[in-house]
Amino acid sequence: MIRSMTGFGSAVVENEEYKVSVEVKAVNQRFLELSFHMGRPLSPFEDNLRRLVRQTAARGKVDIFVNYLDKREHAASIRVDKQLAASYRAALDELSDFLHLARPDDVMQVASYPDVLQVEKDEELAGFEPVLRAAASEALRSFDAMRQAEGENIGRDFFVRLGELEASVERLKALAPTIVQAYRERLEKTLGELLSEQEIDETRIIQETALYADKVNYTEEVVRLGSHFQQFRAILASADGPIGRKLDFLIQEMNRETNTIASKASSAEAAQLVVDMKSEIEKLREQVQNIE
Secondary structure, eight states: OOOBSOEEEEEEEEOSSEEEEEEEEEEOOSSEEEEEEOOGGGGGGHHHHHHHHHTTOSSEEEEEEEEEEEOSOOOEEEEEOHHHHHHHHHHHHHHHHHHTOOOOOOHHHHHTSTTSEEEEEOOOOTTOHHHHHHHHHHHHHHHHHHHHHHHHHHHHHHHHHHHHHHHHHHHHHHHHHHHHHHHHHHHHHHHHHHTTTSOOOHHHHHHHHHHHHHHHOOHHHHHHHHHHHHHHHHHHHTOOSOOHHHHHHHHHHHHHHHHHHHHHOOOHHHHHHHHHHHHHHHHHHHHHTTBO
């Protein structure tokens, strides 16, 4: 199954204690990069989430957004900062002596000073991870379904491009003999004009034509191109994981063979075919950048 690197998925899972929403977004990137956007209390769950995402995505820049609502009734306790209260009292006594004012003896007055009494809530997210995992798993399923749908569209485009390339290669094969024949005819005409009163050496013409035929022979490159096309189709047909890098390598090889043909084929028609092929190969390359 071909998968695009771009995709989006979201899910919300809720029980009596928590409501968790997860969104997963991804764009193209050569390697896998995970970015988590969630509150500090969720940091202990990041490693498990990272492993879960890696089971679905192998390449791309993936952003994971997690929000939650804690619906539990929290037990609260009050902590007394005794050292701070004593410091306040000592400072007030000193101020009382300096200003000749009565000392504050009301404990409520001291307790009202900042941070003397601190309310502490139980922030432990007991029972949270199963809800988080369920929401993340559902979001990743939605995310992967979108990537697969986009991958199917890209796959169909691949086969169209391959068909165009294979048709161009067949035309190049058919054109090869005519390139050599055209050279022989030009050679005979040129020699005929230069040696109009002398007999033309047929053996020399055959030799020159043979040398030229060897120089412009692109059979080897055509055969390799055919092999690359077959491998490309085979990879698409048997895709059961990330295939982008394999296809990218094959496209580099296709470009190499096509450039060699361009340097050998001394023909305007062949040159146009090569230009068309390079255009199709570039379209393949652009699409490969989109898949995992």
